[in-house]
Amino acid sequence: MDSVGHVDERNDVSDVLICGSHGAPCATQLMVWCRPRGVFVHDAGVGLGEGGVSGLKLLDAYLIPGATVDGNSARISDGRDMYENGTVSRANQAARLMGISEGMAVREAAQMLLDRNPAFRAPARRQIRVHADELGSVYALDTVKYADSRIAGGVLCMGSHAARAMADYVEDMDYRLAGVITNDAGPSKDQSGIAGLAQLDGIGMPAAAVSCATARVGDARSTYFQGRISALNETAASIGIEKGQPATEAARLMLRRASGTK
Structure with missing residues (x-):
């Protein structure tokens, strides 16, 4: 034309x-x-x-x-x-x-x-270290799909939900994390936005979600700096994480547990 x-x-x-x-x-x-x-x-x-x-x-x-x-x-x-x-x-x-x-x-x-079919384009893996001290590091990733071995041993703070798909991704990782904190996504029908938390008890990983009213969905830095815990699994509860707690405090408890520090 x-x-x-x-x-x-x-x-x-x-x-x-x-x-x-x-x-x-x-x-x-x-x-x-x-x-x-x-x-x-x-x-x-x-x-x-x-x-x-x-x-x-x-x-x-x-x-x-x-x-x-x-x-x-x-x-x-x-x-x-x-x-x-x-x-x-x-x-x-x-x-x-x-x-x-x-x-x-x-x-x-x-x-x-x-x-030809459209060519696959691998997503950029945008990772931000939002905290580091003697206990370890906390990484902000807007989605779990940005995760790779560079965050091994750290706490993964995400902007995405805590549904079963999130837990599936974490279980498939060939490296260990200190813990996971993500968004509760509502928590949506049948509590689906937090359904993956209990699943991670199966691998002994502390996992929690922050209320979407306190942190922006899709924004991992908001999860870490602004989020307050609204849901957690039994492993997270066993190390002192509680509802209403700032994500920054929950992340430190996860690092402390992973480092073996009392």
């Missing part, structure tokens, strides 16, 4: 779109609603501050493969010429993961995006 403005209800997630518009964010944002398999726009000479290709970053934020077409290889506002004669001048990270690279014929690159 000659303009990104022609994207409409006929387009969907099965489409690769080749649009004759420039590649600035004001153009690429017009198509993200249909979550296409891939997008090609014109690089408009790239220009000052790389404005003609700057919309590729916006597509990357939505995990949409995007590339720009070299202005010397195809006419702007001519989608057919871009497809038949264009070559790729820039590709975002999502497109690179699919095998798209600069200099590739647009026709070939578009077919690759049409034929």
